[in-house]
Amino acid sequence: MSCEAEYFSKDFEWEELRAEIEANPCFRYHLLPFEPSSSLRQAETDVNAWEQFHSRHSSGKFFKERRYLVKEFPELLSCGENAVLEVGCGNGSTALPILRANKDVIVYACDCSSKSLERAQEVIGSATIGSFEDRIRTFCCDVSTNGFPQWLACNYCRNKFLLKQSNCMSESKEGNEPRFANTCSPEECDGCIGGVNFVTLIFTLSAVPVERMLRSITECFAVLKPGGMVFFRDYGLYDMTMLRFEQAKRVGFREYKRSDGTRSYFFCLDAVRDLFVGAGFTELELDYCCVKSVNRQQGKSMRRVWVHGKFQKPALV
Numbered sequence: 001m002s003c004e005a006e007y008f009s010k011d012f013e014w015e016e017l018r019a020e021i022e023a024n025p026c027f028r029y030h031l032l033p034f035e036p037s038s039s040l041r042q043a044e045t046d047v048n049a050w051e052q053f054h055s056r057h058s059s060g061k062f063f064k065e066r067r068y069l070v071k072e073f074p075e076l077l078s079c080g081e082n083a084v085l086e087v088g089c090g091n092g093s094t095a096l097p098i099l100r101a102n103k104d105v106i107v108y109a110c111d112c113s114s115k116s117l118e119r120a121q122e123v124i125g126s127a128t129i130g131s132f133e134d135r136i137r138t139f140c141c142d143v144s145t146n147g148f149p150q151w152l153a154c155n156y157c158r159n160k161f162l163l164k165q166s167n168c169m170s171e172s173k174e175g176n177e178p179r180f181a182n183t184c185s186p187e188e189c190d191g192c193i194g195g196v197n198f199v200t201l202i203f204t205l206s207a208v209p210v211e212r213m214l215r216s217i218t219e220c221f222a223v224l225k226p227g228g229m230v231f232f233r234d235y236g237l238y239d240m241t242m243l244r245f246e247q248a249k250r251v252g253f254r255e256y257k258r259s260d261g262t263r264s265y266f267f268c269l270d271a272v273r274d275l276f277v278g279a280g281f282t283e284l285e286l287d288y289c290c291v292k293s294v295n296r297q298q299g300k301s302m303r304r305v306w307v308h309g310k311f312q313k314p315a316l317v
């Protein structure tokens with residue numbers, strides 16, 4: 001099966017899958033409301049789980065380059081010298097194909113796990129075609145709690161965009177000097193890259209606890225230049241891997257914790273839309289990707305569901 005067939009085709013209708021799953025008593029527990037426990041979730045625990053995950057999978061066997069991404073998001077091919085921020089880069093599965101496909105692009109890749117960043121650097125450093133080291137910058141960051149570092153888009157740069165926008169809208173009076181309250185001066189934002197053109201969120205948001213997802217998306221909004229886009233791909237509701245979770249693994253509504261402590265959420269389109277539109281984005285594309293794949297060893301057909309989305313930060317008028 002070619003990458004194209006694998007990721008673009010609709011092998012089945014999501015509504016038909018939904019009807020089947022919701023009528024099947026074996027899956028009823030997945031549909032039940034979930035009372036969240038009163039104990040506060042520790043962000044540190046989530047980060048540790050990912051750190052351990054990456055320590056265990058440091059052999060590289062887990063690495064699979066997502067070559068289909070540039071077909072799915074062709075803007076990545078033609079974006080010239082633009083900057084892409086890959087959030088939750090893991091071992092570089094998304095960063096590497098972007099670097100390969102576009103020789104001018106600069107990729108800023110972050111992850112909450114420092115182990116994963118070491119691995120991503122190794123993988124990208126040993127990639128055979130071209131030299132990518134000078135076009136990739138990695139940094140450690142938990143997007144759901146601390147947000148991104150100031151040098152991606154400092155307060156001065158953010159407010160400059162905001163002020164430009166509000167000036168355009170209100171046709172402010174001539175002679176008004178721009179003033180940036182409570183922000184750093186142009187000198188202080190030395191080193192700031194002024195925001196990125198694209199953000200990739202590929203199977204990362206599902207790993208973030210539901211209550212911290214909006215904050216994470218808002219952070220992405222803040223570091224994008226006006227007109228910039230987020231490319232989103234993640235687990236979809238009723239994906240085969242969701243249905244495999246036992247009842248005891250539920251930690252929220254449509255949210256599960258694996259035995260290794262990492263978590264996964266399964267998105268319906270409305271949940272994705274609410275998050276992105278709620279953070280200020282405009283929806284450009286949003287759909288389920290429904291693919292049947294066959295496990296040759298077991299001879300079983302598996303129905304995979306992913307959500308594909310493209311969202312834009314409004315451009316300055």
Ligand SMILES: C[S@@+](CC[C@H](N)C(=O)[O-])C[C@H]1O[C@@H](n2cnc3c(N)ncnc32)[C@H](O)[C@@H]1O
Nearest residue numbers: 050088089090093094111112142143144202207
């Ligand atoms: C399933 S992997 C996806 C990796 C990569 N984006 C790809 O395309 O393969 C999810 C990644 O998100 C990272 N992650 C989880 N929570 C995060 C957070 N709050 N902030 C930053 N990275 C996070 C994990 O360490 C992990 O590397």
